[in-house]
Amino acid sequence: MKSTNSGKVSGAGRQLLLGLVFGGIFGFLLQKGGVGKYHILIGQLLLRDFTVAKVMGTAIVVGMLGVFVMHWMGVVKLHIKATRIGANTIGGLIFGAGFALSAYCPGTNMTALGQGNLDALFVVAGMLAGSYLYAEVSGLTKGSIEKWGNRGELTLPDLLSIPRKPFVAMFAVAIVAGLVALAKLTIR
């Protein structure tokens, strides 16, 4: 790690430690949520076990309310990823196919490994290879696929021309309704 001055070092060191702590909490929660388990993850893609959707849906609604309220209070910045329709679609489909083969996604793979699922080691190896392979072609994709449908930091309320505050409120209600429906319609 390079550092230019001592003030930066302590700040950077603090952030590395915070990353470790937040990661620790994240991993603890993922394991308790059962999403390090092979059958729960593949069960979601087989549309039999909806644990993953329930965890994600609840995290999204709680996270959205807190992050937007803090943003409106002026205490946090948003980190909205650019919408690139071509790359999001093609990359997303490739990711999904890989997810089904491994059943562990990048975060839950470390959860699986942490609880002793040793096959996750091969997923780690595959991810290192896949990351490097992407880097090999990143010059090409940047000039092609990643330009298709590049809409910048586009959000759902922008797209629908609805002001953000009422949209967040309505969307929270919609997600909660979806979660209630999931709870009623699914066995797990």
Added chain:
Amino acid sequence: MISLLAVTTATDPLSYAGPAWSPYVVGALIGVLSWLTFYFSDKAIGASSAYANVAGAIGRLVSRRHTDSLDYFKNNPPKLNWELTLVIGVLIGSFVAAWTGHEMTGEWLPPMWQARFGANSYILRMIAAFAGGLLMAFGARLGGGCTSGHGISGTLQLSVGSWIAVVCFFLGGIPVAMLLFGI
């Protein structure tokens, strides 16, 4: 007939243990965790870029010149950063949760995989896990994130691209999973 029935049951995900905690409690706490990462670290949770970081660091050991010449690593030079310590933390946190909750597995083949592909299908699992990891990392880098970065952090910020990506994760994953398990 009895053995056939047994196999059918063993490939049903619901015949195995569920999560230790309610998915709603876990999801809500992950939501709160995202407030903390925004507030204290000015960061959104994401997992996949950490692997690219390590891949770049290994690539530099093999050929520094070539690795540094690649567009992605020019823009994202490999280094020990918040994203990487986060993923290391996930490993530790999961270990603590599984150890204290008596859920350590210590197995090379998940039971449901064994029920479908046989008790000695080590090589097949190795290939599927490696190929799956390769496709996921490639797809995540091309698509701009994974189930954490798009699936939780991007969606909670209402990013259109993240919602597109998440829908595509499932559109890509569901048919492959159904083919694998012969449904």
